[in-house]
Amino acid sequence: MGAVTDDEVIRKRLLIDGDGAGDDRRINVLLKSFTKWCNSTGSPEEGFTQYQRMLGTLAQCEFSMGKTLLVYDMNLREMENYEKIYTDIEQNITSAHDKISECKKEIQRAKRIRKNRQEYDALAKVIQQHPDRHETLKQLEALDKELQQLSHIKENVEDKLELRKKQFHVLLSTIQELQQTLESNVTSEAPPHHNTSSSMLYGGKYTCGDHPPV
């Protein structure tokens, strides 16, 4: 039963579609109608109408041919366009690769810079903790001045002390010498009692520079 229906289908399709599809069929029909027209035995009006019909189909065929030619041109141009776009994109890709490697180098540089900056910051933090240099210098200067003043005062006091010492020394030495001379006078006049008053008188008349009485 499948074979019978197949045959039927084939026969039907051959009947309907025996001439092929579209333009092919048109050309076949044209050829058939031309041969029919050449061998036609009908009236000249019919012949004329058939002739007009054939011209119409011919025009249709030419039209479709023109259309396909244009489509072919269009395809060629589209292909060129795509080729161009393709090369453009390839160039963009290579330049993007280059840019990427440039950027990577930039990143390395930036990382180094950041590292240096951080080291600087860390050191700066430590330095900030120490007091300002100008202030310490000023403090040092003030202390220097104080030191100078104090040493000045110390020198003055020492000078005074020396002077007083020397004066006391002179005083004490004269006192001692006087004591000695008094003592020597006393010892030399001890045995002769009656001479004491006169010798004392004599002792009183003599000054330090003169030769004392033995």
Add this chain to the structure above:
Amino acid sequence: MGPVEHLHMSVFSQSFSPCGRFLAAGNNYGEIAIVTPVSLSAPLTPLLFLNFLYFSPSLVYSLSAHEGPVFSLFSTDSHLLSAGNGEISAWSWAELIKRNTKAAWTRRPNYKSSLEIPEINAMTVNPTENSLVIGGGDNNIHIMDLESGVFKSVLQGHTDYIHCLSVREREGEILSGGEDGAVRIWDHRTGQSVHCIEVYKYEECARPQYGKWISCLTTESDWMLCGGGPSLSLWHLRSMSPTSIFPLSGCQRQANFYQDMILSVGEGQCVSHCLLGGEVKAQIPCTPHSLNTLALNLNSTDNRVLTVGGSSHQIDVFTNLSYRTFSLSF
């Protein structure tokens, strides 16, 4: 290795290879694992996800290096140096990549007492003199010449064991931080202690509730980061003064300068990003509960990863510093 041991594993140290393609990590069982981190030349392609799947355990292999824990790892241009309980072993990177697990040499510094063998906590290389600086449990710093293997000198001065070391090449100084709370600066030629900074005596840094020990020390030109019991602080070495204190709770065990930031790990389940000014910019969570070590792969340009390890058998890998990408398992 049984599951219980796996559970109790801690990663103490890490080091990247000089080519930047391999990571070595040392744990508390004396093993060193060699790992290939994922290649990350195109971080946003779907290939990254494929690599996740490709990351199979066959890319991680571990070798048994020491009897005790591996506290410190250091990579020179051709060798990986590992130190544990008192001895230092060197492994050639070329051999390690070929999975040849034989050490190139093993040496031990001259310890005064032969009864107790002190552990080696920190190792670093002084490139100007091509010498290896070792600090450990005997309170002294030993300096070994890398070419001849002879132990040249001993720097004495600390009163308790040494946690961490750092070298300032330009000034030719070695810095050491220890359990006694002092950061000592040594001149490598004379072997004398040039300065001694007692961090816990500075009021703004000190945290008496944690103690006075210094467990992390790192330097960059004139700046030094140190922390541990006292808070993590940034010091300006020329003026010997603390410039910034970082308000991180917990004791920091390792800190690094990276570009314009400071990365720091310690107690606490996160990696802290801080700015030099003293503010904490971000804290990125990770798997281990307490972190011991942080390593940055600066040797290779396309594999710039950060890896952290701590009190877990997993090592977290960060390809973008802002988030944890994946974890490697020991």
